[in-house]
Amino acid sequence: MFGKQQVTIVRDNNIHDTSFVKLVKRFHDVKMVTVKSFCAEDFRRSLLIIIQVNLTDPEVLHPLKDKMSMPEREHTPVLFLLDEFNRREIVQANILGATDYIGYPCPDSNFIEIMGDLVNHLVEKSWEKLSKIQESALKVGLKVVENTFSNAAKGLEIIQDEVKESCDLIIKATAQDGLTDWMNAIRQHHNYTYRHSMMVCGYLTAFGMLLGVKKTDLQMLAVGGMMHDIGKSLTPLEILDKPARLDPAEWEIMKDHAKNSGEILAKNGWDEDMIDIAAHHHERLDGSGYSDGLKGSEVSDLARMAAIADMFSGLVDKRSYKPAMPAEKAIQVMLEAEGQLDIPLVKAFQAVALSDESKIFAHQK
Ligand SMILES: [Fe+2]
Ligand SMILES: [Fe+2]
Known part of the structure; x- marks a missing residue:
């Protein structure tokens, strides 16, 4: 398989x-x-x-x-x-x-x-070959994702500042050494939750850099990306880890994760923008998304960007039921989702998807 x-x-x-x-x-x-x-x-x-x-x-x-x-x-x-x-x-x-x-x-x-x-021991050991800042960004990110998901599953507190500190390392590593090396390292990791959370975080960080957003917005994109699927901590494991496509009933349960993501962050007093990314990353412009069925201008720019980073991460990642899709093909699929995704934003995202670092870092000093 x-x-x-x-x-x-x-x-x-x-x-x-x-x-x-x-x-x-x-x-x-x-x-x-x-x-x-x-x-x-x-x-x-x-x-x-x-x-x-x-x-x-x-x-x-x-x-x-x-x-x-x-x-x-x-x-x-x-x-x-x-x-x-x-x-x-x-x-x-x-x-x-x-x-x-x-x-x-x-x-x-x-x-x-x-x-x-x-199983992750060798992958994590290979991080030693990365730069020091990349290595610590991946190590700290692993601990933070593990702790926040485990605490959220138990109904315990999850602290925004801890995730922010971890994301600051990711922003620094990306600004200093680019996205490609650490993203390739992440894609080898066998923990799907960690891999996907870090991929969405990394792509949103680079997307923000490409668009030249200010530092606080960059932090918010990175943190929102890392925590966008925190609601999956409440999804039953037999659905979350099912080594095949979900049936319609299971899919309905899976869809609850977006609403749960927003609720978990709200309950912990997190910033509105991060809650927006978490709750609305599966909304679609034509109203066909979930959890609130938002339409057109009701879907914020952040939610539009998160939808793009999330969909791209899903397409280019291999799962037990599907192979990884090449980045070029994934962008093609997304450009065909007209009416659902914000196409001008998808076009801008191409530079991130194809790791065009001269464009991504044009706004960085
Ligand atoms: Fe999601
Ligand atoms: Fe996701």
Whole structure:
């Protein structure tokens, strides 16, 4: 399937709790192997190896040790699931070269978190090759997106100034080093919420720079972009992470996220303009959008810009049910959405979409 990468699960014949397999399948293609059939190709092809075997059984341990010594193992994270989580198992997992281990069974949320950390480990390590300001913008952005979405899901406070500080780093990194390098780095990340929030934030930031907006408006575009889908923190996971297109009933539930985004920011006392971006990024000029069915001049310039950045980010991003669309084609699709999108703005956005940095930064000192 498009965009789904392989996770290999190594098992033996012992009885273990295997409920984690369906969780892994929600995010990745799963290949099940035995210790015997586990091979170098699995390391090469896999984003992550999960090993659930009896670590006290020499029949399993010796061949596994050989496989874990293969040179191909070096770049692939390996997670051990430990039945007993006792000292003996932990020592054994470490000797075998575990990247991490976890006592299993454990709550689904813990499992998803540790799996996410491991699959993103190499991507985040590659950020070291970026400039210092780009690296810290991506790192701080990751923490802020994770924290705000998790707090919003629990009904806890989300603080505008924290997001603003993180977006200031993004604005600085973009003004200093351009959009292309950090955006390419973001597109490799496996956390969709983070990837999409940062993409919309980056495209809106560059769009604002292209249009020569003043600093406070640039901040507002960046923050509004990062938080535009915060309402998805309330969308049920089986809909949000469904590895296929949504059916009409699920789609209705999904559409609630725009209204929820606006309400979450309003409840936390955020600025009106940011609430506008969050609540209205799916409005369309002909009134066919949601959540308020706004029409024509009722759709603000900010909401028009957010709709363009959001749609473009969606089109050029790969998902499990569709491939990534090239930027030129995405712009073509958007230019054909006449009546829905603000076409003069789409035309202006082309410079951002095609990374024409001389145009984007024309207004920057
Ligand atoms: Fe959205
Ligand atoms: Fe979005």
